[in-house]
Amino acid sequence: xxxxxxxxxxxxxxxxxxxxxxxxxxxxxxxxxxxxxxxxxxxxxxxxxxxxxxxxxxxxxxxxxxxxxxxxxxxxxxxxxxxxxxxxxxxxxxxxxxxxxxxxxxxxxxxxxxxxxxxxxxxxxxxxxxxxxxxxxxxxxxxxxxxxxxxxxxxxxxxxxxxxxxxxxxxxxxxxxxxxxxxxxxxxxxxxxxxxxxxxxxxxxxxxxxxxxxxxxxxxxxxxxxxxxxxxxxxxxxxxxxxxxxxxxxxxxxxxxxxxxxxxxxxxxxxxxxxxxxxxxxxxxxxxxxxxxxxxxxxxxxxxxxxxxxxxxxxxxxxxxxxxxxxxxxxxxxxxxxxxxxxxxxxxxxxxxxxxxxxxxxxxxxxxxxxxxxxxxxxxxxxxxxxxxxxxxxxxxxxxxxxxxxxxxxxxxxxxxxxxxxxxxxxxxxxxxxxxxxxxxxxxxxxxxxxxxxxxxxxxxxxxxxxxxxxxxxxxxxxxxxxxxxxxxxxxxxxxxxxxxxxxxxxxxxxxxxxxxxxxxxxxxxxxxxxxxxxxxxxxxxxxxxxxxxxxxxxxxxxxxxxxxxxxxxxxxxxxxxxxxxxxxxxxxxxxxxxxxxxxxxxxxxxxxxxxxxxxxxxxxxxxxxxxxxxxxxxxxxxxxxxxxxxxxxxxxxxxxxxxxxxxxxxx
Ligand SMILES: [Zn+2]
Numbered sequence: 001x002x003x004x005x006x007x008x009x010x011x012x013x014x015x016x017x018x019x020x021x022x023x024x025x026x027x028x029x030x031x032x033x034x035x036x037x038x039x040x041x042x043x044x045x046x047x048x049x050x051x052x053x054x055x056x057x058x059x060x061x062x063x064x065x066x067x068x069x070x071x072x073x074x075x076x077x078x079x080x081x082x083x084x085x086x087x088x089x090x091x092x093x094x095x096x097x098x099x100x101x102x103x104x105x106x107x108x109x110x111x112x113x114x115x116x117x118x119x120x121x122x123x124x125x126x127x128x129x130x131x132x133x134x135x136x137x138x139x140x141x142x143x144x145x146x147x148x149x150x151x152x153x154x155x156x157x158x159x160x161x162x163x164x165x166x167x168x169x170x171x172x173x174x175x176x177x178x179x180x181x182x183x184x185x186x187x188x189x190x191x192x193x194x195x196x197x198x199x200x201x202x203x204x205x206x207x208x209x210x211x212x213x214x215x216x217x218x219x220x221x222x223x224x225x226x227x228x229x230x231x232x233x234x235x236x237x238x239x240x241x242x243x244x245x246x247x248x249x250x251x252x253x254x255x256x257x258x259x260x261x262x263x264x265x266x267x268x269x270x271x272x273x274x275x276x277x278x279x280x281x282x283x284x285x286x287x288x289x290x291x292x293x294x295x296x297x298x299x300x301x302x303x304x305x306x307x308x309x310x311x312x313x314x315x316x317x318x319x320x321x322x323x324x325x326x327x328x329x330x331x332x333x334x335x336x337x338x339x340x341x342x343x344x345x346x347x348x349x350x351x352x353x354x355x356x357x358x359x360x361x362x363x364x365x366x367x368x369x370x371x372x373x374x375x376x377x378x379x380x381x382x383x384x385x386x387x388x389x390x391x392x393x394x395x396x397x398x399x400x401x402x403x404x405x406x407x408x409x410x411x412x413x414x415x416x417x418x419x420x421x422x423x424x425x426x427x428x429x430x431x432x433x434x435x436x437x438x439x440x441x442x443x444x445x446x447x448x449x450x451x452x453x454x455x456x457x458x459x460x461x462x463x464x465x466x467x468x469x470x471x472x473x474x475x476x477x478x479x480x481x482x483x484x485x486x487x488x489x490x491x492x493x494x495x496x497x498x499x500x501x502x503x504x505x506x507x508x509x510x511x512x513x514x515x516x517x518x519x520x521x522x523x524x525x526x527x528x529x530x531x532x533x534x535x536x537x538x539x540x541x542x543x544x545x546x547x548x549x550x551x552x553x554x555x556x557x558x559x560x561x562x563x564x565x566x567x568x569x570x571x572x573x574x575x576x577x578x579x580x581x582x583x584x585x586x587x588x589x590x591x592x593x594x595x596x597x598x599x600x601x602x603x604x605x606x607x608x609x610x611x612x613x614x615x616x617x618x619x620x621x622x623x624x625x626x627x628x629x630x631x632x633x634x635x636x637x638x639x640x641x642x643x644x645x646x647x648x649x650x651x652x653x654x655x656x657x658x659x660x661x662x663x664x665x666x667x668x
Pocket of ligand 1: 333
């Protein structure tokens with residue numbers, strides 16, 4: 001999983017019977033479910049086959065808040081069972097035996113792990129309703145990690161229980177149903193279709209997934225012959241290319257780099273509305289946030305490459321081999337982060353790779369400085385530690401043992417433990433075996449020590465002349481060199497660093513730099529000298545939504561007489577999916593009395609309209625923020641805000657609660 005920002009670390013604990021896998025081995029699951037989205041209901045039947053390894057008097061299956069209509073063990077419907085709303089216990093004197101079968105019929109209304117989007121959205125007839133209508137995306141999608149698949153399917157919260165799950169899903173026939181594995185049949189009923197998906201290898205329950213919505217797809221095929229099904233909303237055909245620009249290249253690169261063939265029958269990537277994270281690596285079926293469905297202008301600032309590569313890398317590190325517990329979480333997130341960096345190096349080059357490592361090191365150093373750091377093998381470590389320190393460990397280890405040993409060890413580690421669970425020693429032991437060296441000191445410094453070894457990291461980075469230059473170029477203390485740096489041949493990153501130190505040295509020539517340096521000018525030159533007005537205005541032409549947003553705001557503040565001109569120039573630009581430019585534009589237009597006074601009401605209604613539940617939560621948050629700043633969150637806005645406090649995305653619901661609280665306090 002790739003989080004947009006800070007995550008609450010997943011730590012899984014089992015009450016009571018934690019080692020069920022020592023007694024019973026669940027092997028296959030035939031799942032039949034029908035989903036009724038308007039009432040948020042799942043009606044299902046699951047049949048598990050299992051072997052009993054040791055005598056035991058009961059076994060359990062995790063199941064949250066379900067109603068069981070039938071429990072049949074080996075053909076006997078008189079099976080004794082107990083259900084406590086969390087676990088279904090099957091009571092029976094089990095003897096060692098093969099191929100037992102248990103069938104459960106159940107009904108449930110999942111409160112989490114399965115999400116029903118926009119099914120009760122208003123499709124009215126007023127103009128603002130019609131505007132919203134095109135934003136309605138009726139979807140159902142799941143998120144197993146951290147939320148538990150056992151909320152919609154009786155399954156196993158323990159990651160060590162790996163099962164071959166075949167999902168049959170019955171749904172309204174007007175929608176596309178996507179799930180783990182290969183689609184082997186679509187059975188048409190009167191008003192529904194039953195989609196039959198086949199898996200051939202086992203996986204942990206948290207990696208089960210389905211996504212339902214209106215989708216088109218294009219299929220690419222990897223060098224090794226794996227179909228890559230790339231899904232998009234029908235209205236987004238122009239965004240397909242920039243969004244998936246590197247999907248096939250990343251796939252081919254990772255398969256070759258890792259050296260172990262992709263383990264599943266196909267690979268699917270599906271964007272969904274209001275997703276909880278950036279992306280999730282469900283087995284063969286990555287679900288990702290619609291925020292990454294982008295046009296080519298957005299690509300400059302916010303593209304899907306890193307998340308794409310990260311989730312794909314998980315298909316090996318997480319899905320093929322899975323951690324036994326949270327202590328070894330870096331075996332998933334550290335590896336996914338590292339291999340995503342390697343894929344980005346393939347696409348964007350060496351400098352980019354070292355730059356990102358440098359950024360990670362800075363972040364880890366800062367974390368230590370505020371005493372928030374922890375060892376990598378601490379199950380309560382932050383996501384920064386699991387992801388970024390984990391990636392650093394692999395970079396440093398590869399430098400220490402060399403490419404050949406590293407690649408051999410990774411390959412052998414994956415092959416030995418495929419479709420099973422792993423701990424840190426399984427990997428480190430493999431590296432030690434192949435290089436014939438003891439890695440105790442390395443493990444102590446990089447994995448066990450609470451502090452991130454920043455000095456070692458910096459030493460490693462200095463091999464890059466790009467990083468060397470970046471570190472050397474500095475105008476904290478201004479020298480004569482600082483007069484020329486900004487128009488010299490030093491890297492963009494070095495120039496961007498200097499722009500925050502010496503914004504006073506910006507002249508017309510500095511504007512003739514690349515789009516990223518110009519973006520840094522937009523951000524750093526907040527007081528615009530009259531002599532640079534024309535140059536600064538040219539930033540509104542850049543193909544970057546961040547640059548335009550920043551420049552529009554700063555120009556509006558600096559030159560009050562020209563506000564109408566700037567608004568006129570940018571009136572048709574929307575920005576990212578969260579309409580970063582449009583929402584700013586509306587707020588500025590409302591705050592510019594001379595600009596189209598006859599349209600003020602319309603501007604207000606449009607901005608307020610974006611707070612409506614039909615819109616993506618990122619857009620809603622922007623609209624709420626601007627209405628808050630304008631002290632214009634009226635009763636309709638507040639009603640939407642109240643509704644937003646119950647949103648499934650906790651960051652958004654927290655934001656909404658805070659804003660509602662602020663409004664209340666202002667009233668008093
Ligand atoms: Zn991840």
